[in-house]
Amino acid sequence: MRRPPRLYFSLRSPFSWMAVRLLEERLPHADELIEYVPFTEPDETSLTELKARGGEFHYIAMSKAKHLYILSDTKRLAAKYGFAMKWPIDTGDEWWELPHLGWLKARELGVHREYYRAVMAARWERGEDICDREQLRRVCNEAGLDGDVLAAAPEDPAIREQGVQALMDVYEDDVFGVPYFRLGRHRYWGLDRLDDFVTALEQQLAAAAVRG
Numbered sequence: 001m002r003r004p005p006r007l008y009f010s011l012r013s014p015f016s017w018m019a020v021r022l023l024e025e026r027l028p029h030a031d032e033l034i035e036y037v038p039f040t041e042p043d044e045t046s047l048t049e050l051k052a053r054g055g056e057f058h059y060i061a062m063s064k065a066k067h068l069y070i071l072s073d074t075k076r077l078a079a080k081y082g083f084a085m086k087w088p089i090d091t092g093d094e095w096w097e098l099p100h101l102g103w104l105k106a107r108e109l110g111v112h113r114e115y116y117r118a119v120m121a122a123r124w125e126r127g128e129d130i131c132d133r134e135q136l137r138r139v140c141n142e143a144g145l146d147g148d149v150l151a152a153a154p155e156d157p158a159i160r161e162q163g164v165q166a167l168m169d170v171y172e173d174d175v176f177g178v179p180y181f182r183l184g185r186h187r188y189w190g191l192d193r194l195d196d197f198v199t200a201l202e203q204q205l206a207a208a209a210v211r212g
Contacts, residue, residue: 005201008039008170008180011099011116012090014074015191017124018081019179020116022191026198031113033201038166039178040100043154049164055171077191086127094131097154097163102136104162105153111145118143 007023007030010016016039024030042050042057050057062070071087078085099119106115122128122139129135133151140147153159169175173182181188181197183204188197 002184004035005033005197005204006035006037006169006173006182008037008173008175008178008182010039010178011103011119011123011130012040012094012096013178014070014078014085014124016178017120018077018083019191019194021083021120022081022194023198027201033205036112037169038100038103038163039170039175039180040096042163042167043095043097045154046097046160046164046167049160050167050171053164053168055168057167058171058174058176084125086125088123088127088129094129096131098133098151099130099136100166101153101156101159101163102140102150104159104166105150105156106145108159109146109149114143115140115145115150118145 007020009020027033039059041059047057074087075085102119103112103115106112118139119130119136122135123130128139130139137147137151140150173180173187177189179189179191179194181193183197183200186200188194188200
């Protein structure tokens with residue numbers, strides 16, 4: 001069976017945050033048309049299982065120079081799009097599996113949209129640490145979600161399995177950064193490719209409607 005269009009996103013990346021926001025402003029029901037796949041650095045548990053399945057993780061940590069450029073570029077783009085933003089201070093030892101596995105658990109519970117909005121507002125609008133379990137629990141509770149359940153996602157074997165499968169999807173689709181879009185055999189990487197992806201998707205949907 002042919003897979004639907006895919007969007008690889010990360011709760012860590014400012015460019016992914018902007019791309020998803022712009023995508024959903026243009027296509028309010030984007031998550032009904034596109035398969036969202038979380039992209040995150042695996043912790044030791046997930047990396048061990050990923051390698052056992054023959055997979056690898058392509059992402060390479062950026063240099064300080066690139067980080068400083070992204071900081072400046074992100075501020076410029078946020079101003080361009082009118083997005084309020086407060087840059088979060090990352091230390092380099094964040095547990096990125098925690099919020100991403102939380103998203104998978106939220107999807108299982110049918111509250112992934114609410115979870116995503118709450119967590120992105122916490123990270124990119126208030127500069128909060130969403131990789132801290134207590135802070136993530138509080139953010140979820142304040143959004144009316146079950147913070148205890150969502151913050152415990154890494155201990156859920158079924159969610160861990162989904163997380164490893166997402167990492168295998170990342171590996172098999174040769175994803176090396178986000179946002180990364182896949183439409184059939186066509187690939188689009190980066191915020192600046194969003195319009196090309198959406199245009200191609202709309203053309204595909206229009207052609208499908210004509211065929212009935």
